[in-house]
Amino acid sequence: MGCSSCSTGKDGQPGGCKNNGTCGTDGCNKLTVFDWLSNMSLPSGEKPFDFVEVRFKNSRKDFYKNTEGLTLSIGDIVATQAQSGHDIGMVTLTGELVRVQMKKKKAPFSGEEVCKVYRKASQKDIDIWQKCRDREEEIKKRAREIAIVLKLQMKISDVEFQGDGSKATFYYTAEERVDFRQLIKDMAKAFGIRIEMRQIGYRQEAQRLGGVGSCGRELCCSTWLTDFRSVSTSAARYQQLSLNPQKLAGQCGKLKCCLNYELDTYLDALKGFPGQDTKLYTEKGLAYCQKTDIFKGLLWFTYKDEPSNWHVLSKDQVKEVLEKNKKKEKVASLEEYAADNIIEEKVVFENVVGQDSLTRFDQPKRKNNKNRNRNKKRRNNKNRKPKNA
Template sequence: MDAEWVVVPTDYGIEVGQVLGRPVVIKMPVKAVPPKVERLASTHEIELYYRNLDREKDARDICAERVRALGLSMKLVRVESFFDGSKVVFYYSAEGRVDFRELVKDLVKTLRTRVEMRQIGIRHETKMIGGIGSCGREFCCTSFFQGFDPVSIKMAKTQNLPLNPNKISGICGRLLCCLTYEYGTYLELAKGMPLLGKPCDTPAGQGKVVRRDTLSQTVTVLLPDNTQIEFKNSELEQHRLQQKEKPKSSATDKRKQKQIKTDKRITYSQKQKRSGSKPGMEKKRQEHSTVSKDNADRPKDRTKEKNLKIKEKNRRNKG
């Protein structure tokens, strides 16, 4: 059974296409809803579809010839004609801005319709041309991609992929779009795992993380004796919890000891208040009384010395 032709509404009017597969139920959330089929295409509409294909081919040849004649530094990628023939869109790529005013004038005179020039990037160019990726399947951007998500080298690092440009780059020369597919899953699994190259406390002692496998949830640690041991992340988490509990108990003991000392100080100060003296005053009083006694005894000693001197003087005078 031949594939049926249908009419599908788009942003640029109606388009005619062929059904390539049976209807399927989309269970996963999608960013863009596929266009709905409006109705089956008539024989006239199918003929008009093929006529537009021939028109697009002729317009491409004419445009390529005029680009060479005008010496414009631009690469013609694709030509699309509206289904009703009201406009022809030329997609091209270039390193900078191109002055194509003369080109548009020539195309309008030749094609006798409205002409639009659209500059696209290298990724859109690859999407329009199509091809087979290193995985052996059709380009994602050509088959089902509705748009392009930003891709960074951090995504490759997070997924422990080799940072070889030939391995993580597509035909377009940019980073593979598929690097975004599992990036969120890797971020979720990596939560709670020790970082690569950072110190890590393990049941076997303190070490340094030299390798970690996010999917298998394992961490390889280099110990001070140059031995490498692989631990499950759950084991390291359990060990960290045990280590956290120990400092808490010792901190509690310290707080208790501090509280006991504080209570003792309060009790001592209360006793001093009841006795009507301040801490250290009793000792000062004792020292003061001792000094006073010494000072009181000193005049008596001086009087004795004076009397002895007088007696000695009188004895000499008598002799």
């Protein structure tokens, strides 16, 4: 959902707020928490919760204590405590929902780890912050060139400046451990700022950069997904998906997070279901399982000597045959069981929209009798003999 700033600009091109997901109206932010308590007043005698949620570039968020008792609302630009200097961020959540989010993410409510909000950002703070944000793309390009010259096996994916412009954090991805000491020296000399290198995974990189998945929607990790659970190829096997890495991989190059969404449903359906390696012993021969449909409760078997002929059996029928096989009894054939599962589906076409025929607007071609009569007269005139002959 876009904000009012994401309107159409000149020549039909999208305008946009050009803040890369940090718009002031909080309408198109990543991982935004809906404040459903905003229209409710606190009970008498209750003080508002003194923590606020502040978000920085992309999806990085943190919780800060409002020690000064400032009147803050969603969308306010504030100066917050940092390791050295101060940082500039935007308030994305206030009130009791901040307490819920802190409990969910196990953030500390007290201690040395708790940072605080200094003040509301002045116009000078915002100008310095915006100036630093404008330098990020140029510095990222230059940092990549330095890394290539040093032949480092790493990819610098994003750069984030601190609000006061004294430090820049470089996010990078790498397969193995990288010795970037010389890289830090060269970048500090070239940019004149303090450098911090932070390695992130490929999923975190996709979360920060965003994008559109193969489903046509925005990436789950950059919109609503807050944690990354491990995804294995067994999730695709349980759901009977083809193990094609090009289709199972997401924008990050790893297995798609959505493979876990319906996995529990498939695991529940597989309880008490015969396995894929089930073998049935019949008098006609040994039969192997070729295909299963766990939701319809059907299995397809073929004889060892007749792999082209498939016989469909229900889950209960397979269990019945297995029970007989355990007693060292063989059934006559699978055809006896498969004959009970043959259902002839009759295709019924219904006139849903009340139309009589799809060709009701087509008019039949009419024969041109006028041209026929004209040609007939011409032939008769040619056949007539002249009177003076």
